[in-house]
Amino acid sequence: SALEGIEMRRLRLPLVSPFRTSFGTQTTKDVLILRAVTADAEGWGECVAAQHPLYASEYVGAAMITLRDFLVPALRDLPAIDVNLVSAALDRFRGHRMSKAALEMAVWDAELRGLGMPLSRALGAVHTSVPSGVSVGIMDTLDELVTAVGAYLADGYRRIKLKIEPGWDVAAVRAIRDEFGDIPLQVDANAAYTLADVDQLRKLDDFDLLLIEQPMAEENVLGHAELARHLRTPICLDESITSARAAADAIRLGACRVVNIKAGRVGGYLEARRVHDLCQAHDVPVWCGGMVETGLGRAANAALAALPGMRLPGDISASSRFYHQDITPPLELSDGYMSVPEGPGLGVTPDPEALAAATVHTEWLPL
Numbered sequence: 001s002a003l004e005g006i007e008m009r010r011l012r013l014p015l016v017s018p019f020r021t022s023f024g025t026q027t028t029k030d031v032l033i034l035r036a037v038t039a040d041a042e043g044w045g046e047c048v049a050a051q052h053p054l055y056a057s058e059y060v061g062a063a064m065i066t067l068r069d070f071l072v073p074a075l076r077d078l079p080a081i082d083v084n085l086v087s088a089a090l091d092r093f094r095g096h097r098m099s100k101a102a103l104e105m106a107v108w109d110a111e112l113r114g115l116g117m118p119l120s121r122a123l124g125a126v127h128t129s130v131p132s133g134v135s136v137g138i139m140d141t142l143d144e145l146v147t148a149v150g151a152y153l154a155d156g157y158r159r160i161k162l163k164i165e166p167g168w169d170v171a172a173v174r175a176i177r178d179e180f181g182d183i184p185l186q187v188d189a190n191a192a193y194t195l196a197d198v199d200q201l202r203k204l205d206d207f208d209l210l211l212i213e214q215p216m217a218e219e220n221v222l223g224h225a226e227l228a229r230h231l232r233t234p235i236c237l238d239e240s241i242t243s244a245r246a247a248a249d250a251i252r253l254g255a256c257r258v259v260n261i262k263a264g265r266v267g268g269y270l271e272a273r274r275v276h277d278l279c280q281a282h283d284v285p286v287w288c289g290g291m292v293e294t295g296l297g298r299a300a301n302a303a304l305a306a307l308p309g310m311r312l313p314g315d316i317s318a319s320s321r322f323y324h325q326d327i328t329p330p331l332e333l334s335d336g337y338m339s340v341p342e343g344p345g346l347g348v349t350p351d352p353e354a355l356a357a358a359t360v361h362t363e364w365l366p367l
């Protein structure tokens with residue numbers, strides 16, 4: 001195979017502060033990183049699956065088994081280092097989109113470094129920097145929330161996203177509107193509500209939010225279309241949009257007017273671009289979501305966020321929003337914008353010491 005092998009590396013990184021969502025609280029990041037070794041270059045991929053299957057069905061332990069037993073062996077006869085051939089070779093396996101995305105990313109990075117081409121160029125980026133939004137977790141008190149949002153605004157973030165759940169929604173949004181006025185503001189429920197909550201969700205219409213993200217369950221696309229008939233605020237889907245086809249169906253059913261694009265959730269950056277292109281064809285604004293990535297995924301997301309249809313700030317925060325020390329040189333904001341990496345491939349490379357310090361397991365998968 002043109003591919004010599006894949007190194008799987010499991011890392012644990014402490015978060016600077018607990019990150020609480022409607023499905024749980026994270027204090028450390030358990031992440032699987034891949035290193036693709038070819039004759040000409042090596043490439044890096046990041047799997048966005050979390051330690052537990054709470055946001056989606058995939059999780060780190062399962063991703064390692066899927067890559068070891070099925071996905072990496074499927075690349076044994078890869079005739080060339082070509083991301084399109086990788087994508088085709090993995091197509092026969094059902095699901096495991098986050099695992100597929102990590103492998104595709106690592107090979108594409110190696111391919112592009114060999115060609116000397118930035119990922120942004122390969123994706124079709126039209127901007128050299130992108131506005132950064134920040135995702136703010138559920139907190140114990142409204143005072144803590146106001147303090148945290150004030151600090152992020154002082155950092156320059158161009159948009160605030162509040163995690164919400166039943167019991168932490170209207171009061172939290174009202175506290176931020178009362179304190180900070182008409183800043184760009186949106187909420188993300190991570191599927192915590194049902195149609196029975198429509199009256200509570202309608203109260204959010206009074207706060208001029210950019211969108212309400214994934215109010216209900218991933219599978220409940222028709223329910224979101226029904227909810228949309230009762231809300232003025234646009235519904236944005238995240239968990240529900242697992243492919244370009246899912247985006248097409250959700251848009252045609254009236255289930256969403258905005259889409260959060262995450263390459264890991266849809267199976268890779270090639271499919272992420274297809275979701276972007278499809279949404280653009282329907283005049284549906286998109287933005288780049290985040291999965292608490294290290295600098296590797298963060299750099300790739302900055303490139304994706306630079307596509308023309310990305311009309312809203314993404315969850316592309318600085319490394320320091322989550323990590324004391326990133327495994328790559330930290331990605332930082334300048335006046336609320338993040339520069340799109342210009343180097344070949346991802347444009348960032350892990351720092352060997354930082355990588356070693358965070359590594360809890362490494363495994364070489366030869367081809």
Ligand SMILES: CSCC[C@@H](NC(=O)CCC(=O)O)C(=O)O
Nearest residue numbers: 021135238289290291292293315
């Ligand atoms: C642990 S929460 C991960 C999924 C969540 N992601 C974020 O809130 C953004 C995280 C980030 O900025 O990387 C989402 O549903 O959009």
Ligand SMILES: [Mg+2]
Nearest residue numbers: 188213214238
């Ligand atoms: Mg979300």
